[in-house]
Amino acid sequence: MIHIFTYHDNYYVYDTGSGALHECDEKTARYLGGEAVEMTDGELAEIAGLKSAGLLDKEEVNAFPMKPEEAKALCLHVSHDCNLRCRYCFADEGAYHSVREVMSLDTAKAAIDFLLRNSGTRKVLEIDFFGGEPLMNLGVVKAAVAYAKEEGAKLGKRFLFTTTTNGLLLDDETIEFFNNEMENVVLSLDGREEVHDAVRKTVNGKGSFALVIDKVKKFVRSRGDKHYYVRGTFTAKNLDFADDVLFLADQGFDSISMEPVVTDLPDLRIEEEHLAAIEKEYERLADEYIKREEEGRGFNFFHFNIDLEGGPCLQKRVSACGAGNEYFSVVPNGDIYPCHQFAGDPAWKMGNVFEGTIDAALRAKFANSCLFTRKKCKDCFAKFICSGGCSANNYHYNGDIEEPYAITCAMMKKRIECAMHILARRKARE
């Protein structure tokens, strides 16, 4: 399948079978799109050459991947409590529709043992410290890191740690710990002060921007070349979210992510009627992104990353995040869920780390779910890039992990086109 799209005055052809991206003129785009256009012999030879090289109209792979039952990553919910009360929080402002509690070290150790026991031949494992707010249980985070490193070393396995935090409790000691131990740190910040404060409020109902901005800046300054993301959420209230991304870039953050909200709140949720504005906003952001790159002051926006040359292998592309099979969430009482977005929902409980077993039927459901089982993805150009979307989002919006949510799909496709245009402009400069 080929996908032909325009971006301003540029015409692009993306070949889903090969993963190759081409740029062409309007005439060639119309011809490839099936219009009766008179082409010269030379133009037809160019197209034939790409086809014979397997870079155009290449047949797509449609086989199921082999998926070993080897656990790879844990999301450790070290705190089902939070020191903020963000209205859009999918985790019920930290409590996950249950009691506010933190994870004990015994549970964290049992979770790490569970991961090691189920990791098969994998040498690199991951633990993401998550909440609520994980820094409300920093002692357990530190002890869990030490324990994982010690136990992993005995088995010749290495851990990559990540923490997702709102930054409110960041201090010098925590910054040093993060820089020593965390492969990646995700810091929640929504952008402009008024946008951030409209939703991300303290327990007392006040805006939190002024409380966190200097702490996040200090951390990022100390981070060196280690990974971090300043991660925002946009809602129906700030469809001009490009300004928030650019605001964050202007604060000196050069690794930024901005995600559409996942919520049922009527005043915040993204509806179909917002899509046109959101797509224009992604274009506006992409234009400024290119301009800043050209001026030598570029930054990294997560969704505009696309690696068409050294990107993920096919197995990864069709199996996606691995939730419920390679990746699990463990909540404070040791219960296991397919991922953090399913946590607390009894229908998706897969076991408990103290029992050490996994619900085989549920695991099989996730292990057998892949790009090819998501029928709506069959004719989508973005399928080998988005991998069929987020199982949790699919379930929460459509009641089925196999049923992609149309609004998320539309945003994804637009971001991919923007990313391809950015890549093409970058290549043109080289």
Added chain:
Amino acid sequence: MIKTIAKPTERKITGCGECRSTCQSACKTSCTVGNQSCERVTREQKIERK
């Protein structure tokens, strides 16, 4: 006129599992595999450059 902007690198090994879990890499709401690079290819390219 049509010219190729980018095409995938040929690789000998797939499914090695060295790559990081997608959602954990950057965010918690969008599992976007295409935003990643293959860690093995990246590592091997770094070695080649050295």
